[in-house]
Amino acid sequence: MSNLQYFLDASDKMKKLLHLMIIFIFLSGCSKGLNYHALESQMVNHDCVAAVEHIESHEKDYGSNRHLLFLLDAGMIHMLCGNYEKSNTYFQRAEIHAEELWTKSLTRESASFLLNDYTVPYSGEDFERALINLFSALNYLQLGQLDESLVEVRRLDAVLNMINDQHSKKNVYREDAFGRYLSGLIYEASKNLNDAYIDYYKALHIFEQYEENYGTPVPSILIEDLVRAAQAAGRTDEIQEYFDDNISASRSEGTGEPDHGKIILIHFNSIAPVKRSTEIFIPTRDGPVALAFPDYQIVEPYCRNSRMIADSVSQRIASDTELVEDINRIAVKNLEDRRGRITLKMIARVAAKQIAIHKVKDKTTRQILNIANIFIEKADTRSWRTLPGEIYMGRLLVPEGKYDINIIRCGEGERFVETVYVKPGETRFVLYESMF
Numbered sequence: 001m002s003n004l005q006y007f008l009d010a011s012d013k014m015k016k017l018l019h020l021m022i023i024f025i026f027l028s029g030c031s032k033g034l035n036y037h038a039l040e041s042q043m044v045n046h047d048c049v050a051a052v053e054h055i056e057s058h059e060k061d062y063g064s065n066r067h068l069l070f071l072l073d074a075g076m077i078h079m080l081c082g083n084y085e086k087s088n089t090y091f092q093r094a095e096i097h098a099e100e101l102w103t104k105s106l107t108r109e110s111a112s113f114l115l116n117d118y119t120v121p122y123s124g125e126d127f128e129r130a131l132i133n134l135f136s137a138l139n140y141l142q143l144g145q146l147d148e149s150l151v152e153v154r155r156l157d158a159v160l161n162m163i164n165d166q167h168s169k170k171n172v173y174r175e176d177a178f179g180r181y182l183s184g185l186i187y188e189a190s191k192n193l194n195d196a197y198i199d200y201y202k203a204l205h206i207f208e209q210y211e212e213n214y215g216t217p218v219p220s221i222l223i224e225d226l227v228r229a230a231q232a233a234g235r236t237d238e239i240q241e242y243f244d245d246n247i248s249a250s251r252s253e254g255t256g257e258p259d260h261g262k263i264i265l266i267h268f269n270s271i272a273p274v275k276r277s278t279e280i281f282i283p284t285r286d287g288p289v290a291l292a293f294p295d296y297q298i299v300e301p302y303c304r305n306s307r308m309i310a311d312s313v314s315q316r317i318a319s320d321t322e323l324v325e326d327i328n329r330i331a332v333k334n335l336e337d338r339r340g341r342i343t344l345k346m347i348a349r350v351a352a353k354q355i356a357i358h359k360v361k362d363k364t365t366r367q368i369l370n371i372a373n374i375f376i377e378k379a380d381t382r383s384w385r386t387l388p389g390e391i392y393m394g395r396l397l398v399p400e401g402k403y404d405i406n407i408i409r410c411g412e413g414e415r416f417v418e419t420v421y422v423k424p425g426e427t428r429f430v431l432y433e434s435m436f
Helices: 003-009 011-028 036-044 048-057 064-080 084-103 105-114 126-142 146-165 177-189 193-214 220-233 240-253 327-337 339-358 363-376
Strands: 260-271 274-282 289-297 306-311 316-320 322-325 388-399 401-409 415-422 427-434
Touching: 036 048, 036 064, 048 064, 064 084, 064 126, 084 126, 126 146, 126 177, 126 327, 126 427, 146 177, 177 193, 177 220, 177 322, 177 388, 177 427, 193 220, 193 327, 220 388, 260 306, 260 401, 260 415, 289 327, 289 339, 289 363, 306 388, 316 388, 327 339, 327 388, 339 363, 388 401, 401 427, 415 427
Parallel strands: 260 427
Antiparallel strands: 260 388, 274 289, 306 316, 306 401, 322 388, 401 415
16 A cells, blocks of 8 residues: 555544644654754863763763664764774664664655654664764774774675665765775785775776765875885786876885885864755645755865874974865765655655645644644754764875874964874874864
8 A cells, every 4th residue: 555545545534643743743842862062062172071971971862763863973972082992882883773774664664754754763864874884994993903994894885785776766975985995095004905906996986986976086195005006916007008107206206115104194174064954835725835855054164174294203294185085065965866755755745644634624624734734844854963074184105113193274283193103014094183
C-alpha cells in the first residue's frame, strides 16, 4: 500500500490525527539539541575541560532522534582536545549507530511521511557518514597506528559505495579526494611505495573532479608526492607525459633523499555550514499550505591561508598549506544532489494531508488543521555542527631532527602547534584547528 493510499483510506481518522499533530508541535520543542553557543565560547577560550563536560553532561538535550549528533559532536570535541582514543570510541559508536539507522530506513520513511522528518532519528548526510571514518583515520595517525588508520580510509570508500548504490541518480560526492590522498600518505609512511603511487594517482583524478564540482584545485604537494612515489616505485613512464617539469624539479631538489623525514600539517579551518529552513506558502481556500526546504548557510572564513614553519637548532623550513577538503562546498552540493528526492517526498506528504483535510466537512476545522500543519511541516535542519568548514594540508621534507611546528595565518603572528622529532624515512602527522 502506498503512503498516499494509506492517507486516503484512513481519511476518517485524519481529523483526530492532525489534532494530535498540534500536540507534537509542543513536544518537538522539548528537544532542540545542544546549546552550541556555549560550546563555541568554551572552545574559543581553549577550555577543553569545560567543552568536553558540556557535551557529555548535556546528552539528554539532543533527544533520542539526535543521538547520532551527540556521538559525532562528542567525538569531534575530544579529537580537537587531543583525546584521540576517547574520540574514536565515540566515532566507532557513531558509525555503528548510523549503519543501524540506514538498515532501518525503509520502516522509518513511513513514520516521517506522517508528520515530518523530525519524527525519525537523524541518520546523517551522506558526506557526514563518510567523514566519520576520515576523522577516525586522523585520530589513529595521531596515535601512531598506521594500519588502523588505513582500515578507516578503506571503510570510507565502502560507505560511499554503499550509499551511492542505493541511489538511482548517483551523487557527485562518490569518492573523497582527501581520503584517497591520505591513504597514499599512509602507504608511503608504511614504506609501501607502489600502493602509495596508486592512491596518489587516484587522488589526482578525484581532485580533478573536486575542482569541477567544488572549485578545489589539485594540490601541488599531491603532484610532488605522486612524482616522488613514481620515481621510487619505478613507474615514472606512466606519468611522464603529464609531469615532465615536476619530475625534473623533483630530481634537482633531491626530495627523495633517504635521510629525510616528512612532517604533514593538517589544518581544520572555520566551522561547518549550518542548515536553515526556507519556507514557501501556497494560498488555498482553507488557508496557506507550507512547503519547507532545508538549505546550508556557509559561515565564510575570515582567513583562508596558512603557512607552516618547522624550526630546529640548525634551520628554519616553511611551506604554505593547500586546501584538500572543502566541507562547506561538499555539504551544499550533497544537499543539491538529493533536492529532488526531498522535494518529491515533501510534496507527496503535503498533498496527502491536504486530501485528507478536505474530506473534513466543517470549514472552520479544515482551516484550523491547515494552520496546525503550517507549524508541523518543517524542513529537517539537523546537521553535524562541530565539523570544520575546510581542511588544509602542508607538507615539509626535513632532515632528521627535533622541530618546533608553528603556523602563521593571514599576517598574524606565529602560533606554536607542537614539537616533533623526525627520523629518516618517518612521517609525522600534526593537527591544528582554527575553527572557533
